[in-house]
Amino acid sequence: GQTGASAYGLIDNLTFTLNGNQLSRVDDAVSTVAYGTNTAFVNGASAAGEYAYDANGNLTKDLxxxxxxxxxxxxxxPSTVSFSDGSTITYTYGADGTKLRTVHKIxxxxxxxDYCGNVIYENGTQKLLLTEEGYINLTGTQQYHYYLKDHQGNNRVVINQSGTVEETNHYYPFGGVFGTAGNTQPYKYNGKELDTKKGLNWYDYGARHYDAALGRFTTNDRFAEKYYSMSPYQYGANNPVNNIDVNGDTIVVNPNPNGLIDNVKMFFGFDTKYQKDVKADLQQxxxxxxxxxxxxxxxxKSKNVHxxxxxxxxxSNSSGFDREKAKKDIPQGSIINYDPDVKTDINGNHRTPRIGLIHELQHSSDVDKGIMSYENIGNGIPMREIRAINTENKIRKRTGDAKRTEYRGRxxxxxxxx
Structure with missing residues (x-):
């Protein structure tokens, strides 16, 4: 980033001191950042215990x-955020956690x-009406304003109804803003509201708040038990270029990795052709x-992610999982590689595509329960494959495909x- 009038270099060089998954201290070896409205880390304290958490794992202090x-x-x-100079930020929510009001006393x-559905009020006066593609300002001359987004759903450009550019945003992968022109509205990275007042620099994701300078949420992930290999405070599985914060409560149908267009479509809120095809096969x-x-x-519904x-x-279609864990009967998640457009099996014989999907889903079910058998019968066919073939034969009977009686020629x- 820009460190001086005509100088560029590191804007953050952070050292994290952790207590388990929780922050204790953060030190920054870089102190000069020229860009005034950036969200770079500010090293406002240099002491042990800069951060603290409550018994539920919620951040309670950030010196x-x-x-x-x-x-x-x-x-x-969070209901109240208190600062050392007496400033406060208070939040009011509905019973379902929907944010209704924020009060900044700076x-x-x-x-x-006040947040009343799609209408936002400031100090009792209507300010914005949010729409699917942008917003309408309700003060002064009312105009439509439109977002131009990138593949992550980040609001990169705001234009008015005449096509005039009013705001431009540039982001680091984890959501830090490193360049803006015309800061006209607060919805930025992933389209989430960014609160910069009093240097808070938190994105509101609804269920949690996110600090982009640290790449961490301020509270635990409620689905943390599904991601035991990652910190419960991580963002996007630590891969923000490809992932947006995931719910983790259903089978995840990922976009086509071979094409950018499908990636773009997913983040604009509607299914790709691949997703539609897979969901249709699952329903059938x-x-x-x-x-x-x-x-x-x-x-x-599994606590493991499939x-x-x-x-x-x-x-060819396949299932991915940790073989060593499977051999020890440890339940785990899986990744199924499936092509709904392929209508032949590995031997070139015709096969309705979803037959291949159910074969791999049977393997996923086995690893989910920790019962993936590595026992082979006399001619070397694994029992896990026989179990999957018996499952796919149920579908073959429905589709009219020939009953499968062999595995790799045996x-x-x-x-x-x-």
């Missing part, structure tokens, strides 16, 4: 921002923002067979086929 105390409600949402100035499998439908629902993504060009004993 680098001058925050001495943060109070939370029963939903683990020095002698109080600003009250549920209708094809009751037991298979129950298995898919179990995977959707994802479906398109196979790479030239590769006959499966009749007594093992259902």
């Amino acid at each position: 680098n921002k001058g925050i001495t105390d943060i109070q939370y409600n029963v939903l683990n949402l 020095g002698s100035t109080t600003t009250t923002t 499998l549920k209708k094809d067979d009751k037991e298979i439908g129950e298995m898919i629902i179990e995977l959707e 994802s479906i993504t398109r196979t790479k060009r030239g590769e 006959k499966i004993p009749q007594k093992l086929l259902e």
Whole structure:
């Protein structure tokens, strides 16, 4: 970033001191940043215990921002943020956690923002009407304003109804703003509201607040048990270029990794063709067979994450998981590589595409339960493959495809086929 009038270099060189997953201290070896409205880290303290957390894992202190105390409600949402100079930010929520009001008391100035559906009021006066593609300003001359977004859903440009550029934003991968022109509205990275008052620099994601300078949320992920290998404060699985904060409560159908267009479509809020095809196949499998439908629902509700993504060009359907954990019968998630456009099996024989999907879903069900068998029968066919073939044969019967009786050219004993 810009460190001087005509000089460029590091704007942050951070050292984290952690207590488990929680921050204790952050030090920055870089102190000069020329860009005045950036969201770079500010090293406002140099002491042990700069950060503190409550018993629920919620951040209660951030001395680098001058925050001495943060109070939370029963939903683990911040209710009051208190600063060392007496300034406060208070929040009011509905019973479902929807933010209704924010009150900033900064020095002698109080600003009250009310959120009434799509209408935003400031100090009792209508200010903005949010729309799907931007907003209408409700003060002065009323105009439509439109967002131009990138593949992450970040608001990069704001234009008015005449096409005049009013605001331009540039972001670091984790959401830090490193360049703006005309700061006309607060919705920035991922389209989330950025609160910069009193140097807070938090994005409001609804369930949690996010500090882009640190790449960390201020509270625990409620689905943290699904991501035991990652910090419960991480953002986007620490891969913000490809991921946006994930709910983690369903089978995740990822976009086509071979094309940018599908990536763009996903982040604009509607399904890609690939996602639609996979979801249609999953729905049809549920209708094809009751037991298979129950298995898919179990995977959707599992505490383990099971994802479906398109196979790479030239590769066959497959399931990805940790083999060592599977051999120890440790339950885990999986990644299914599936191409809904391929209508032949590995031997070149015709096969309805969703037959290949249910085969891999059976493997996912096995690893989800920790029952992936590595036992082979006499001719070397793994029992896990026989189980998957018996499951796919249920669908073959419904689709009219021939019953499968072999695995890689080897006959499966009749007594093992259902």
